[in-house]
Amino acid sequence: MEFRNSGRLEDQIVQNQFTAYLRIAVRRKVKDVLNKRKKWRQTEMLTDFQEVGPWEWQRAIRTQDPAEVFAELEALKALLAELSSRDRGIFLGRALYGWDFEMLGRAYGLTYQGTAAVYHRVLRRLRQVLGRECT
Incomplete structure (x- = not known):
């Protein structure tokens, strides 16, 4: 009571x-x-496939023209090849593995904001290369 x-x-x-x-x-x-x-x-960028069902983004890729998908993959491969190892590691760590900026920053000796800036610069370059919105 x-x-x-x-x-x-x-x-x-x-x-x-x-x-x-x-x-x-x-x-x-x-x-x-x-x-x-x-x-x-405010700082994170949402990805397209988070807004749709788990398999809808794969269906969208399957309906694209294979030549267009191949061209995008080649452009991505070329961009990743010209990036420094630090920029490539930060981008792939965040995009593929979902590691947070703090962990990536500790691995590369950067601050949280420095790591986020590197990641967003790579995204901006990727958008310019592909000419469209990307994740």
């Missing part, structure tokens, strides 16, 4: 102070988590 103590005794004063501390700490933690999620959503 919940009841509010009078706060007159020393134990009750300490209990009230601790309860207030816990409430504030929990409120701050919730706020921090929500802010991190908001920041992540």
Whole structure:
């Protein structure tokens, strides 16, 4: 049964102070988590296949002209060949394996923002090469 103590005794004063501390700490933690999620959503680029069913993107690839798919793969291969090993590692680590920018940054000696910048520069170059929106 919940009841509010009078706060007159020393134990009750300490209990009230601790309860207030816990409430504030929990409120701050919730706020921090929500802010991190908001920041992540603002910086991350959603991929096309996340918005559709699990096999619809494969069906879309199968309906494309094979010559067009082959040309895109060759353009991607050429782009990856001209990238530095660091840029290629960051792009493939993020795109293929879904590793986060912090982990990639530690591996390559970069900050989170530096790693994200490298990744987004590679994406921009890929869009220019392919001439369309890509994931």
